[in-house]
Amino acid sequence: MTALWQLSARQxxxxxxxxxxxxxxxxxxxxxxxxxxxxxxxxxxxxRGERALADADAVDAALARGEPVGPLAGVPVAWKDNxxxxxxxxxxxxxxxxSYRSPFTATAxxxxxxxxxxxxxxxxxxxxxxxxxxxxxxxxxxxxxxxxDCVPGGSSGGSAAAVAADLCPLAVGSDTGGSxxxxxxxxxxxxxxxxxxxxxxxxLIAYASSLDCVGVLARTVDDAALWLRCTAGSDPGDPTSAxxxxxxxxxxxxxxxxxxxxxxxxxxxxxxxxxxxxxxxxDARAQLRTLGAELVECSLPHVSVAVPTYYLLAMAEAASNLxxxxxxxxxxxxxxxxxxxxxxxxxxxxxxGAEVQRRLLLGTFALSCGYQDEYYGKATQARExxxxxxxxxxxxxxxxxxxxxxxxxxxxxxxxxxxxxxYLCDALTVPxxxxxxxxxxxxxxxxxxxxxxxLQWMAPPRREDLLLQAAHVFERHTDHHLPRALP
Amino acid sequence: MNxxxxxxxxxxxxxxxxxxxxxxxAPAAALGEPNSRVHAIxxxxxxxxxxxxxxxxxxxxxTALALDGQIQPVSRFARKxxxxxxxxxxxxxxxxxxxICRGGAVPIGDGRSCxxxxxxxxxxAGKLTHSDAGTLVDLNRAGMPLxxxxxxxxxxxxxxxHAFLHHLREIxxxxxxxxxxxxxxxxxxxxxxxxxxxxxxxxxxxVELKNLNSLKMVQRALEYEERRQTAVLAAGGRIAAETRxxxxxxxxxxxxxxxxxxxxxxxxxxxDLPPLVVDExxxxxxxxxxxxxxERRRARYRGRFALPEHDVVALTQDRAVGDWFEALVAAxxxxxxxxxxxxxxxxxxxxxxxxxxxxxxxxxxxLAELLALLADGTLTxxxxxKVFRHLCTHRVPARVAVRELGLARLDDPAALQxxxxxxxxxxxxAAAAVQAGKERALDALKGHVMRQTKGRADPDLVDRLxxxxxxxxxxx
Numbered sequence: 001m002t003a004l005w006q007l008s009a010r011q012x013x014x015x016x017x018x019x020x021x022x023x024x025x026x027x028x029x030x031x032x033x034x035x036x037x038x039x040x041x042x043x044x045x046x047x048r049g050e051r052a053l054a055d056a057d058a059v060d061a062a063l064a065r066g067e068p069v070g071p072l073a074g075v076p077v078a079w080k081d082n083x084x085x086x087x088x089x090x091x092x093x094x095x096x097x098x099s100y101r102s103p104f105t106a107t108a109x110x111x112x113x114x115x116x117x118x119x120x121x122x123x124x125x126x127x128x129x130x131x132x133x134x135x136x137x138x139x140x141x142x143x144x145x146x147x148x149d150c151v152p153g154g155s156s157g158g159s160a161a162a163v164a165a166d167l168c169p170l171a172v173g174s175d176t177g178g179s180x181x182x183x184x185x186x187x188x189x190x191x192x193x194x195x196x197x198x199x200x201x202x203x204l205i206a207y208a209s210s211l212d213c214v215g216v217l218a219r220t221v222d223d224a225a226l227w228l229r230c231t232a233g234s235d236p237g238d239p240t241s242a243x244x245x246x247x248x249x250x251x252x253x254x255x256x257x258x259x260x261x262x263x264x265x266x267x268x269x270x271x272x273x274x275x276x277x278x279x280x281x282x283d284a285r286a287q288l289r290t291l292g293a294e295l296v297e298c299s300l301p302h303v304s305v306a307v308p309t310y311y312l313l314a315m316a317e318a319a320s321n322l323x324x325x326x327x328x329x330x331x332x333x334x335x336x337x338x339x340x341x342x343x344x345x346x347x348x349x350x351x352x353g354a355e356v357q358r359r360l361l362l363g364t365f366a367l368s369c370g371y372q373d374e375y376y377g378k379a380t381q382a383r384e385x386x387x388x389x390x391x392x393x394x395x396x397x398x399x400x401x402x403x404x405x406x407x408x409x410x411x412x413x414x415x416x417x418x419x420x421x422x423y424l425c426d427a428l429t430v431p432x433x434x435x436x437x438x439x440x441x442x443x444x445x446x447x448x449x450x451x452x453x454x455l456q457w458m459a460p461p462r463r464e465d466l467l468l469q470a471a472h473v474f475e476r477h478t479d480h481h482l483p484r485a486l487p
Numbered sequence: 488m489n490x491x492x493x494x495x496x497x498x499x500x501x502x503x504x505x506x507x508x509x510x511x512x513a514p515a516a517a518l519g520e521p522n523s524r525v526h527a528i529x530x531x532x533x534x535x536x537x538x539x540x541x542x543x544x545x546x547x548x549x550t551a552l553a554l555d556g557q558i559q560p561v562s563r564f565a566r567k568x569x570x571x572x573x574x575x576x577x578x579x580x581x582x583x584x585x586x587i588c589r590g591g592a593v594p595i596g597d598g599r600s601c602x603x604x605x606x607x608x609x610x611x612a613g614k615l616t617h618s619d620a621g622t623l624v625d626l627n628r629a630g631m632p633l634x635x636x637x638x639x640x641x642x643x644x645x646x647x648x649h650a651f652l653h654h655l656r657e658i659x660x661x662x663x664x665x666x667x668x669x670x671x672x673x674x675x676x677x678x679x680x681x682x683x684x685x686x687x688x689x690x691x692x693x694v695e696l697k698n699l700n701s702l703k704m705v706q707r708a709l710e711y712e713e714r715r716q717t718a719v720l721a722a723g724g725r726i727a728a729e730t731r732x733x734x735x736x737x738x739x740x741x742x743x744x745x746x747x748x749x750x751x752x753x754x755x756x757x758x759d760l761p762p763l764v765v766d767e768x769x770x771x772x773x774x775x776x777x778x779x780x781x782e783r784r785r786a787r788y789r790g791r792f793a794l795p796e797h798d799v800v801a802l803t804q805d806r807a808v809g810d811w812f813e814a815l816v817a818a819x820x821x822x823x824x825x826x827x828x829x830x831x832x833x834x835x836x837x838x839x840x841x842x843x844x845x846x847x848x849x850x851x852x853x854l855a856e857l858l859a860l861l862a863d864g865t866l867t868x869x870x871x872x873k874v875f876r877h878l879c880t881h882r883v884p885a886r887v888a889v890r891e892l893g894l895a896r897l898d899d900p901a902a903l904q905x906x907x908x909x910x911x912x913x914x915x916x917a918a919a920a921v922q923a924g925k926e927r928a929l930d931a932l933k934g935h936v937m938r939q940t941k942g943r944a945d946p947d948l949v950d951r952l953x954x955x956x957x958x959x960x961x962x963x
Contacts, residue, residue, distance in 0.1 A: 084534045097533065104527055106534060203534040210758035238536050239760055317758055320566050323577020324531040328624065340572050340622065367568070367753035376755060 004029045006484065009075045009169040009223040013116070016074035019063065023056035023074030027118050030076045034121070034167050037486055040148065043161035045081050045139045046089065047121030052076070056118045070115030072170075072230055077112055078162045079172040081122040082129060082205040083214070085109050092205045093127040093137040093155075096325050096332045096351035106203020107238065108172060108214045108231045115230040120168050123158030127353045128322065129176050129207040131155050132425040134183070135416050136355045143412070144187060145485035146451060150409035153183030153425075156217065160187040163217040165486045170227055171217045176207050177310050178404075178429025180215035181441035185404035185454020188443045188485070190471075192216050192224040194232065195242065195462050196436030202237030206321040208314035209240075211433050220481065221442060221472040225251045228464060242462070249465035251472045258292030260470060263397035267303040268428050268456075274407050280445035280453040281403050284474075287444075288401070291477055293470075296397050300389040303431050305382050307423060310430035312366050312379035319363030325351065358419065383434050390435045394460045399470055402428050404441040404454030428456060438464045442471050443480040452480075491682040491720065493713050494690055495648050496640035497601075499655060500633050501665045502611070502673040503546040509610045509632035510537035510580060521625035529630040531575035536759050543632035546664045547587050547608050548765055549773040550634050553662040553780065554655075556591030556606055558770055564608070564760045568753040572624050573613035581609035581635075583754040587763065593638065593658070594782065595650040602639040608763075609633050634664075640679065640690065645709035652676060652702055657781050661806040669701050676705055681726070682716045691716075692726040696740060698733045708733040708740060715740075784809055792822040801830045807844040808834065811851060818855030828858065832872065836879050849878045857885040869942035870894040898945040900952060903936070906944070907952045910935040911960075921957050929953060 004012070004026065015021040034047050048055075059074045079085075082092040084102035091097045113119065126136040134142045134157025142157045144150040145165040152161040156173030160183035163171050173180040175193035184191025192215050199214040206212060214231065218224040232246040269281070289295060302309075327333035327347030334346025352360070366375035393400060406427055415422045432439040437458050444455035455474070459467035475481055505515050511528035528535045551558045565583035586607035592600040613629035615622050636655070642648050656667040656674060667674040681693035696712060699705045711733075716726055731740035779787075781803050788799045788809075802812050811833065815825035833854070837847050849857075857878065861871040866889065874888050881888065889895055897903060910932045911918045920928035929950070936949045 090533065092533065100533065102532065102534065104532075104534075202536055205533040206759075208758075236538060239539060240536075240758075316755065320568050320578050320753070320755070323568060323570065324533075324575060326570060326572075326577060328572050329530055329575060330532070341570070344570055364753065367755055369751040369753070372753070372755070 005033055005166045007169070008220050009072065009218065010226055012075050012169060013071060013073045016059070016063070016116075017069060021074075023059035023063075023118060024053055026074050027052050027056040027076050027120070030120060030168050033165070037165055038167060040143065041145060041161055041165055041167075042140060042142045043123055043152075043158045043165065043167060044078065044121045045091065045093075045124050045137075045158065048088075048119060052118055052120050055113075059116055059118060070117075070230065071226060072112060073116035075117050075170065076120040076168045077117040077170045077172065078120045078123050078159060078168040079109060080156050080159050080174055081125050082174055082207075083109055083172060084203045084205065085119065088122070090122070090205065091138065092129075093125040093139060094352065094356070095138045096347075097205075098138060098332065100331055102203075104203065106214075107200035107235045109203065111231045111233075112172070112227075117170075117230075123156070123162050123171055125158055126155035126179075127356050128205065128318070129155040129174060129179055129212075130318070130355050130359055132178070132182055132422050133410075133412075133415065134158060134161075135412065136353055138353065141412055144409045146188060147409060147449070149411050150451070151186070151412055153186035153405070153409065155179040155183075156191075156215075157183045157187075159217045160184050160189055160191065163187070163189045163219060166219075166484060169219055170223060173215050173217050174204055174207075175213045175215040175429075175433065176211045176314060177433045178426045180213075180217060181404050181429050181439060181454070181456060182425060184217055184441040185443075185456070186409040186452065187217075188446075188452025188454075188480075188483075190218045190221055190224050190443075190475075190481070191404075191441040191454075192218070192228065192468075193432070193439050194228060194464055195438045197238075197240050197242040198228075198246070198438070198462070198464065199231045200233075200235035200238040200241045202235055206317075208317040209321060210317060211310075211314060213433075221440070221468055221475050222251050224440070225468045225472075228468075244462065247465055249469070251468050252476075254469045254473050256292045256477075257288060257470060257473050260293050260399065261397040262288060262293045262295050262470075263298040263393055263400045264295055265298050265300045265303065265393060265400055265402060267300055268400075268402035268431070272406050272424070272427065273403060276447040277403050277406060277408065277453055280447070281455070284444040284455050285401075287474065287478060291473055298393045298396060298400070300386065300393055300431060302382060302386040302389050306386060306431045306434060307427050309379045309382040309386070310426065310434055311362075311423060312375050313383065313434075315359045315363030316366045316376050316379075317363070319360045319367065322352075322356070322360060327351070355419070386431060387435045390431075390437065390460075399466060400458040402456050402458075404428060404456040408447050408449075408451035408453060432456075432458045435461075437461060438467050440467050440471050442475060444474070444478070445480055490685055491717055492685050492687070493643055493645075494640045494681050494683060494693075495642035495645070495709060496679045497638045497642070497648060497651055498677045498679070499636045499638070499652070500675040501550070501636060501659060501667060503543050503550075503632040503634060504663065504665050505540055505542045505546065505632050507540055507542075508630035509540050509543050509608065511630050512538070513630065515631055516627070519627060521623070521627060524627040525629070529575065529626055531577070537580060537757075539760065539763070540632060543608065544587075544763065544765070545769060545773055546632075547606065547634050548769060549662050549777050550636070550659065550664045551588035551591065551606050552770070552774055552777050553658050553664070554591040554593060554603060554606065554636070556588040556603060558588050558765055559585065560765055561585070562587040562607075562763045562765075564757040564763065565754045566757045569750050571612070572622065573615050573626075573629070575613070575626060575629055579610060579612060580757055580760070582607035587765065593651050594654045595642070595647050596654070601641040601647070601651050604637045604639050606634055606636050609635060640681075645706045645713065648678060648709055649702055649706045652705060657804070661779075661781050662777050663806065669699075672700075675699075678705060678709055680709055680712050680716070682713070682720060691720075692728050694726060694728070695730040696733055697730060697743065700735075704733060704735050707735070707738070711739060778806070781806075792816070792826075794822060794826055798826045798830065802826060811844055814851035815855055815858075818852050820855050820858050824858060824862075828854065832875055836876070840879065848880070848882065849875070853878065853885065860885055860889060864898075864945070865889065865896055866894065867896060867942055867946065870896070873942075894941075894943055896945050897940050897943045898948055900948065903944060903949060903952055906936050906939050907949070907956050909939070910953070911956055918957055918960065922960065
């Protein structure tokens with residue numbers, strides 16, 4: 001018999017709605033797994049324990065009264081430590097906010113709770129989202145459930161590891177340059193980054209505002225779609241949230257991929273890939289053909305400058321976004337005597353980790369007088385070119401695919417001292433981020449060592465429907481998503 | 488004559504009269520307990536995003552219309568980055584390369600005007616209070632909506648700078664975009680001043696003056712700076728490009744910051760805010776709400792109402808006063824009477840009561856009822872004023888007040904006859920004087936009757952009755 005923890009979020013919600021299982025039983029089941037498995041993994045930085053059980057009881061009570069409960073009734077959901085929830089600590093993986101409690105709740109979390117979800121706990125991340133391995137966390141690193149010596153990817157590594165280890169069926173993440181998709185690939189789960197503006201950023205601790213997207217880690221494509229339906233939609237709290245509503249669509253609408261032209265941008269499908277990734281992807285492409293898709297070669301010429309473009313823009317915005325952490329009103333305050341300036345310097349020099357300080361200094365430089373045109377200005381132009389590349393590519397095909405990560409999960413500590421090698425982990429995910437496109441990573445095979453490999457899908461702006469339908473076809477006809485990392 | 492030409496350009500910050508702040512729902516009121524008017528957005532808490540206030544944008548549009556600027560259909564908010572404890576986010580949301588308005592002008596009298604370079608929206612910072620115990624931060628003001636109005640260096644004297652601010656304030660008050668109070672900080676002015684040799688077109692090195700908290704201070708500080716720069720240049724010295732703070736008590740400015748130490752603000756478009764789009768409908772609506780500007784209104788009062796200049800000026804200093812006057816005229820009061828009562832009675836009474844005109848207890852239609860009783864002879868000037876004062880504190884119709892006070896005009900000869908006789912008995916010398924041809928002596932007799940009736944007697948009737956009674960005494 002299938003255990004509760006092996007079921008999808010949709011299946012679990014149905015069991016709760018029909019009264020076969022109580023929300024408390026679900027919360028208990030997953031909290032027990034967290035207690036048993038997480039001390040070794042460290043996917044969570046904190047779980048809500050009794051408070052989660054109390055929330056589950058509230059769902060059960062509502063059901064008992066015959067009140068309507070949402071499509072996520074009783075489903076335990078973890079969330080990345082950079083989405084605030086009223087009264088809870090939100091640290092963004094930083095010493096700077098180690099004891100910071102928010103007076104309000106992120107819109108995405110509010111909507112999940114309104115849909116009946118039970119918030120289980122916060123997951124680990126690279127400090128302020130800056131990293132691709134979850135090693136840059138004030139809480140220490142998270143381990144990959146498939147291979148404990150390896151990283152889970154990042155920055156939403158805690159959320160990816162939690163879902164991969166079945167500590168929760170859904171975990172909220174955030175994706176600025178690949179922070180949902182890359183850890184999803186390295187942990188063998190589904191990772192969805194919606195279109196920019198699709199899910200409100202209100203309550204998401206900003207890294208780079210023009211790129212930040214709230215996303216989700218899930219076991220199945222259908223669960224990712226379910227999550228999107230519950231969280232998408234405009235929000236007065238986020239002036240960049242999209243006005244147009246998510247279209248009504250069924251994930252299982254397509255029996256196969258016939259009639260779809262799938263583009264293979266050669267810049268993302270060859271250069272710099274590890275051999276074992278290339279081999280798995282070749283099989284995946286063959287599978288797409290078998291499912292009826294027409295695969296076409298295409299080109300995104302400006303992908304060659306996507307990584308420097310991304311890092312310039314993200315660091316510049318970060319330097320401004322993180323200026324508020326000055327030790328004056330909240331957060332870590334460094335010991336300093338004399339001037340306010342000395343206090344702010346001390347607070348930032350010891351409140352932020354090394355990678356955050358590196359990015360803030362580079363970002364400040366990229367915006368400074370005399371260099372702004374050369375760096376920030378050029379990057380803004382390059383971003384426009386890349387958007388244009390995508391417009392051209394989508395004129396000739398419906399969707400694009402590539403590997404999600406050029407490498408599988410790598411050993412802890414192997415890249416942390418080489419920022420450039422770490423930045424190149426994002427080479428395949430940053431193009432969709434820069435263009436604001438919806439993108440998804442799903443498991444598509446394994447390396448000889450048994451490490452998961454991710455297939456990345458990219459769709460035209462606001463075409464999450466197409467993205468999720470195609471990925472769902474691939475999932476239904478393959479079994480890469482089925483193996484469990486931990487019993 | 489002076490060997491130098493003075494060149495002055497003003498930058499004026501005006502606080503827009505909105506209910507809430509520019510990017511947060513906190514009340515836009517800088518007063519109150521420190522940090523009591525503060526939303527999570529104003530504190531720059533993690534995860535907050537700005538929420539643009541539509542009213543502030545509309546008032547900026549109205550400001551641009553009032554000053555004849557070109558409203559930009561698309562503009563952008565930008566971040567001005569610097570660290571300071573009164574700046575919660577570490578950046579101020581302002582507009583830089585793409586302001587909401589370009590151009591425009593402010594009249595400076597005699598049909599001349601000073602061009603504007605631009606008008607842009609921005610949020611205010613908080614306030615620091617330094618004490619022995621340390622520095623205190625109050626963020627009530629943080630996030631207040633401002634427009635910055637940047638003038639071209641068209642002004643040639645401190646007096647012109649004064650005229651610029653005087654007209655600007657008058658226009659913006661009329662437009663209803665701000666109360667423009669320099670003392671309270673809802674209007675703040677920085678002045679740039681430089682000197683160049685007379686006849687030259689090459690601008691000299693400019694100095695920025697700050698801390699100018701009244702119209703007079705602006706003029707005094709500029710006059711001081713004009714003298715200081717003249718002395719430096721005349722002695723063959725050079726002007727340092729710097730910011731100087733005006734100290735009004737000492738009557739001098741002091742250096743605050745040299746331009747070499749100016750911070751690098753690293754402006755860039757705010758990625759949290761989409762481009763600001765102002766559509767034609769918004770502009771049209773604001774054009775309607777802008778109404779008539781003071782200069783036009785004065786012309787109309789001179790022409791159509793034929794009011795003397797004193798009245799025209801008094802009625803147009805504030806839009807509300809003119810509106811009040813026009814409401815009286817619209818209610819049927821003739822223009823001169825309406826003007827006299829507005830200036831002579833309503834405004835002093837309003838000041839005594841300490842209320843806004845809008846809250847004045849006797850609105851124009853009710854005052855018009857009272858003035859109708861004056862016009863039809865029911866009341867005299869004296870009794871009308873008495874009823875007016877009564878109505879300022881009692882909310883009853885004018886006719887009721889007249890009855891309650893017993894102030895209706897006495898115009899019954901039978902009732903007045905005994906009072907006339909009493910006056911003649913009380914002042915026989917006056918009666919004799921009148922008989923002797925001294926007309927002015929009649930006033931004493933009239934005054935007697937009026938006093939006895941507390942001003943209610945019809946003066947013309949009393950005049951007639953007195954004359955008849957004196958004639959009846961027969962020749963001496």
